[in-house]
Amino acid sequence: MDRCLLVLVELCRRLKSESDSLSISSSELGSLLGISQQSASRYLSELERRGFIFHSGRRVSLTSEGVSLLRELYLCLHDFFESSLPLVVEGRVVSGIGEGAYYVCEYSPLFEKQLGFKPFFGTLNLQLIGFCPSLERFVSGVIKPFRRGDRMFGEVKYIPVSLIGDSWYEDCFLILPKRTHHKKELEIIARENLREKHKLKDGDTLKVEIKDISPR
Amino acid sequence: MDRCLLVLVELCRRLKSESDSLSISSSELGSLLGISQQSASRYLSELERRGFIFHSGRRVSLTSEGVSLLRELYLCLHDFFESSLPLVVEGRVVSGIGEGAYYVCEYSPLFEKQLGFKPFFGTLNLQLIGFCPSLERFVSGVIKPFRRGDRMFGEVKYIPVSLIGDSWYEDCFLILPKRTHHKKELEIIARENLREKHKLKDGDTLKVEIKDISPR
DNA sequence: ATTACTAACTTTCGAGTAT
DNA sequence: TATACTCGAAAGTTAGTAA
Structure with missing residues (x-):
């Protein structure tokens, strides 16, 4: 039950590709997520600590682990929405x-x-x-x-x-x-x-x- | 920062289509999510209260609001993974x-x-x-x-x-x-x-x- | 402006348990 | 079996603030 995934999704909304990066402050991210600057900052640190993002200054990009996590979610939804049986x-x-x-x-x-x-x-x-x-x-x-x-x-x-x-x-x-x-x-x-x-x-x-x- | 979405995703993993339903107990759902039976039960009630699922006994299915929420997530990931520029x-x-x-x-x-x-x-x-x-x-x-x-x-x-x-x-x-x-x-x-x-x-x-x- | 610490506050969790 | 309540503990949040 990992809220980090929701933050990762919010970041990916603003990324054009797996290798893209974006410029965002913790308070901007906080207001996008409806949480405080402090919490957003904590999530960014945690995502970095767990190896899902690169983070330095305002610059944020996904690591391959971060992309994998999102892809797993994507494939699960893909199979649900695009399933054709048999x-x-x-x-x-x-x-x-x-x-x-x-x-x-x-x-x-x-x-x-x-x-x-x-x-x-x-x-x-x-x-x-x-x-x-x-x-x-x-x-x-x-x-x-x-x-x-x-x-x-x-x-x-x-x-x-x-x-x-x-x-x-x-x-x-x-x-x-x-x-x-x-x-x-x-x-x-x-x-x-x-x-x-x-x-x-x-x-x-x-x-x-x-x-x-x-x-x- | 709504953990309910994560529960909804876990349910959709086990659904074949928008109109499909599944049979699951709160303790089964809990162990899928790595949380207790009590918490899973609480999430099911909340999802129902907020109009994202139908829930009665072991039977769980998505409402159209639930499907919409998942679709919104799906489209966001779709655009990220399948984007072709220009x-x-x-x-x-x-x-x-x-x-x-x-x-x-x-x-x-x-x-x-x-x-x-x-x-x-x-x-x-x-x-x-x-x-x-x-x-x-x-x-x-x-x-x-x-x-x-x-x-x-x-x-x-x-x-x-x-x-x-x-x-x-x-x-x-x-x-x-x-x-x-x-x-x-x-x-x-x-x-x-x-x-x-x-x-x-x-x-x-x-x-x-x-x-x-x-x-x- | 920014990030991120501490401390107080709030929410969420789950063991115990009634139903 | 099951669901779902209470309540003390644990986790998460944010105001204030330092850097």
């Missing part, structure tokens, strides 16, 4: 380190209960080609964290998708483990071993279609 | 109520001092065709508010632009008076009476080109 993303088959099998096995009873089928003990991993849309809004269910023995298993969210190959498609699930925010890699679980069934090898490109299965 | 907007000549002449006359000495020329006592008003980009970031200067006699004159910002007609163009200034946020109408001042010089009549369409005159 959403299709493309990815290239890659090999995981085989740990997928272990995890799917451990979560298996819960997947079976919530998804209605027993998944193949392994994940198909896809390296995203191009941009990664924010997938949070398509999450159709969540597997709660649990412990088995002395091992903790984290929350896993899932999204129903169609995986589309050359001349076939499969209804399966994209899974989003809480920790691993690869962001550039998708993990998919299905009823069967898709790698074998469709003779997939690393580098093959597949499409993933996210349909609108509302309401949740 | 920016050209199109407008249709319309008649003001003639008050432009009075104001330009009153501000004239200041325009002359800051812009380097004595403007024609009148404004050329253009009704925007299509979308209005946020112009704040192109402001090249500001005329400070002042009083003359017992009359107050508010702040006026200006942006250097090229006005482009059929077979002519003029370098002039777009002015943004503090109060009048027409948002759909542009006011332009120039050295001469452009209406006479170029035989303009209501309904004629002109282009306004905003060039990048950095740094400020």
Whole structure:
């Protein structure tokens, strides 16, 4: 719940590009934000301390971290306002380190209960080609964290998708483990071993279609 | 400096469209935002009280005011990230109520001092065709508010632009008076009476080109 | 003019808890 | 389970002011 983001947005309103800078005093910024000069000054210091802006005298510009923060916000809003369903993303088959099998096995009873089928003990991993849309809004269910023995298993969210190959498609699930925010890699679980069934090898490109299965 | 906007963004992350709704408890929302269940509950009430969301039980959806607020944020970021200069907007000549002449006359000495020329006592008003980009970031200067006699004159910002007609163009200034946020109408001042010089009549369409005159 | 410190004031937070 | 109240603590704000 970081008010700094609101200040950053106010600054970006007056910037023409990522590398642009602007000339503003703390009291000017304060009146733009409806706060005092003192508070504006404090926000500028904090933004600088946290590495979001460069600030010297009246000159203010964004650091790449600052731009990233704003871009993340922008993409989230972009996906909301410009979403066109069904959403299709493309990815290239890659090999995981085989740990997928272990995890799917451990979560298996819960997947079976919530998804209605027993998944193949392994994940198909896809390296995203191009941009990664924010997938949070398509999450159709969540597997709660649990412990088995002395091992903790984290929350896993899932999204129903169609995986589309050359001349076939499969209804399966994209899974989003809480920790691993690869962001550039998708993990998919299905009823069967898709790698074998469709003779997939690393580098093959597949499409993933996210349909609108509302309401949740 | 309204933290509610940050909560609204967090909700919109999980919504597929403007009319979508989601199911979330105050404690779930709290953990998404890194705040307590109590605070999340308070934010939900406040968002509802202020007319940004509908909220009943676990169900949350956006009102049109909520969507507008997010859209305003989205457009601001859009203009920042997707700006392509020079920016050209199109407008249709319309008649003001003639008050432009009075104001330009009153501000004239200041325009002359800051812009380097004595403007024609009148404004050329253009009704925007299509979308209005946020112009704040192109402001090249500001005329400070002042009083003359017992009359107050508010702040006026200006942006250097090229006005482009059929077979002519003029370098002039777009002015943004503090109060009048027409948002759909542009006011332009120039050295001469452009209406006479170029035989303009209501309904004629002109282009306004905003060039990048950095740094400020 | 400007920034930014301190100190007093105000708002917001969240543990405890009633419903 | 859940929401939402109270109230002491924590965080944030700003007037006054020094630099």
